[in-house]
Amino acid sequence: MDKNSYIGVYFYKSSKGHLSNLDFLELVSYAKSLNRVTVVWYNSDMSLSESDRVTSLIKEKKINRIVIAGEDQGYLKPFFTKAMVSVGKAPENVVLASFKERDAITKGDTERAKAILACSLYGIPFETVVSPEEATVNPDTVVIGAGMVCIQASLEIADSGNKVYLVEKPVP
16 A cells, blocks of 8 residues: 555444444554544444545545444445545555454454454555464474583483473484
């Protein structure tokens, strides 16, 4: 995304959905603080019948990308896509940031929701930034070489209660 691209974020908060369980005010504040975000809307701010208002806002704020954040907000994409196309902008720059789809549904998931939002804003696949799950680690150690330092390291590791394998090449 080029440095002259500006972004609008539309937060869709369903009256029956999980978004109310997230820290909504913190998400809105976070969105406003991000680089190149020029406008933040809420579903209570405008009706879907106000397409002229949306198109004039896109022109005025020079918006090149719109992120629709929330849950079950897919039906809104055609409305914003039509507005973007009507002002000559690329339709693929209307993207969804679905919190529910990415398992961000409780107050404790607000940081995850921020990551989902940031990825959508900047066109980064969310899968590339998700931290891997905890994996078990095998505490066994292999020390290669039987010099004095290697033997000492092996003894210290063994003294800590861990298994050590000392490997040395065979003498010809």
